[in-house]
Amino acid sequence: MSSLLSRIEQAEPLCAALxxxxxxxxxxxxxxxNQLEAWAAMGRQRLDGEAEPFAAYVRFFYTELAFGPGHDLFASDMVRMDKVIAYRTGGCICLALLFCHLGKLLGFDLQGVNLPGHFLIRLRLASGxxxxxDxxxxxxxDWVQLESQCQALLSDFHHDDEEDEEALPWLRWLEPASQEDIVTRLLLNLKSAFMYELKFEQAWQASDMLVQLHPDDxxxxxxxxxLLQQLDCHNGALADYRYYISQCPQDPAAMLLKLQLKHYLREPAILH
Incomplete structure (x- = not known):
C-alpha cells in the first residue's frame, strides 16, 4: 500500500483520485x-467562437454533460472518481477536480481550493x-459570500498569537490546494462515507493510508x-488507542477509552 500511496502523491490530482x-x-x-479527452474535444467545439468561453464551459459541464451532486452526498460513490465519471454525479471535491482537469484541457487556469467544510474551484483570469x-x-x-463563509469558519479556530492571526488572514484558505491536501481530503471523505455505509474494511483501508500520510496525528x-476494533483486530486497535491516549491525555474521549481498554480482547486477529 505504501508504494501505491507514493505513486498517488506524485500523480496529477484527478489521476490520484482515480x-x-x-x-x-x-x-x-x-x-x-480517454473519456475526458473525448469530452475535451466536444468542449472545444462548443467553445469555438463563444464571446464568453468560460461561461460556455460552465454550461457544457453542468448542463450538456449534466454533472452535479448526487442524491446522497454521504455515499462512497460520490467520492470515487471512477464512479463520478461513470454516473456524472459526485461530491464537491470530485466535481471540482474533474471540472479543473477538463477545464485545463480547454485552456483555463483552474485550481482546487481546500476551504474547510467545502472544496472550491478557483479561476485565474487573463487579467490576474x-x-x-461552487x-x-x-x-x-462573490467576495461577500466568500468572506462571510471564511469569517464564520474563523470562529472555530483560535490563535494564541495575535500577530500570527494578523499574518495569516482568512485569504490563506483561498490559496490552491496542495497535492497532500487533496489526497488527505479524498481519503477523509472516503473514510467517512464507508463508515456511514458500515463498510468497515474499506473504511480501514482509507484510514490506514491517512495514518501513513500523517503518522503522528x-x-x-x-x-x-x-475501525480495527470493528474488524476484531483488537491488538492493533489497542496500539492505536494507546497512542491516542498518550498524545491527548486530557481529551474526554481519551479518558473514556482509558477506562474501557481493560475490557478489550487481546487475542490477535488476522485481517482478510
Missing part, C-alpha cells in the same frame, strides 16, 4: 482519461483577477483503532 479508487475495486484509469465557483452548481461566488490513529 488511483485511490483502485483500493476498493477495479478502476481502468486509462479509460477514464481571481474568481471562485463545484456542486458551477455558480460564481493522534486522531487519525484513534479512528484507525476504532
Amino acid at each position: 488511483m485511490l479508487g483502485q483500493l476498493f475495486g477495479p478502476v481502468d484509469v486509462d479509460a477514464s482519461l 483577477r481571481l474568481q471562485f465557483y 463545484p456542486l452548481t458551477g455558480k460564481l461566488l 493522534p486522531y487519525e490513529r484513534r479512528d484507525r483503532g476504532f
Whole structure:
C-alpha cells in the first residue's frame, strides 16, 4: 500500500483520485482519461467562437454533460472518481477536480481550493483577477459570500498569537490546494462515507493510508483503532488507542477509552 500511496502523491490530482479508487475495486484509469479527452474535444467545439468561453464551459459541464451532486452526498460513490465519471454525479471535491482537469484541457487556469467544510474551484483570469465557483452548481461566488463563509469558519479556530492571526488572514484558505491536501481530503471523505455505509474494511483501508500520510496525528490513529476494533483486530486497535491516549491525555474521549481498554480482547486477529 505504501508504494501505491507514493505513486498517488506524485500523480496529477484527478489521476490520484482515480488511483485511490483502485483500493476498493477495479478502476481502468486509462479509460477514464480517454473519456475526458473525448469530452475535451466536444468542449472545444462548443467553445469555438463563444464571446464568453468560460461561461460556455460552465454550461457544457453542468448542463450538456449534466454533472452535479448526487442524491446522497454521504455515499462512497460520490467520492470515487471512477464512479463520478461513470454516473456524472459526485461530491464537491470530485466535481471540482474533474471540472479543473477538463477545464485545463480547454485552456483555463483552474485550481482546487481546500476551504474547510467545502472544496472550491478557483479561476485565474487573463487579467490576474481571481474568481471562485461552487463545484456542486458551477455558480460564481462573490467576495461577500466568500468572506462571510471564511469569517464564520474563523470562529472555530483560535490563535494564541495575535500577530500570527494578523499574518495569516482568512485569504490563506483561498490559496490552491496542495497535492497532500487533496489526497488527505479524498481519503477523509472516503473514510467517512464507508463508515456511514458500515463498510468497515474499506473504511480501514482509507484510514490506514491517512495514518501513513500523517503518522503522528493522534486522531487519525484513534479512528484507525476504532475501525480495527470493528474488524476484531483488537491488538492493533489497542496500539492505536494507546497512542491516542498518550498524545491527548486530557481529551474526554481519551479518558473514556482509558477506562474501557481493560475490557478489550487481546487475542490477535488476522485481517482478510
